[in-house]
Amino acid sequence: MKKLKRLVAFASITVFIAICGCKEEVAITMEQVTQIEDSIPKAIPTTSTMNIFVVNNSELKIVIGDTRFYNADPVIKQEKANQVGLMALKVLGPGITKGKLIITKNVVDKLENPNDGISTDMNIDSLKKVVFPAK
DSSP states (O other): HHHHOOOOOOHHHHHHHHHHHHGEEEEEEEOHHHHHHHHHHSSSTTHHHHHEETTTTTEEEEEEEOOTGSSSSHHHHHHHHHHHHHHHHHOOOOOOOOOEEEEEOOOTTOSSOOTTEEEEEEEOOHHHHSOOOOO
């Protein structure tokens, strides 16, 4: 089941990158997808499903299906979005310029922008200063 989720996520990312015409240097590897997939449940243990999208070569959108986290306090959602953003930057590198964690209570919704989605900014610019400090 876990391998199937990884395969579906990787296929979704690959198709989405191809559709968007992303440059080769931004291509995400299966290893990176796996690292992100394995890390998100550590930050948000109640996650049921997830989908990862890269838009315009640099914007990361992670959609998670989670009926419990959907109703969490906005402050907690922001903390978790920052944790996921930090982890994503460490995995994907400085090419990512924006990031959103989108939470849906509909765990079967695989869309990039679910109808009931609650979008929380990952604060990538601020996190980059921590992960990639200026020399």
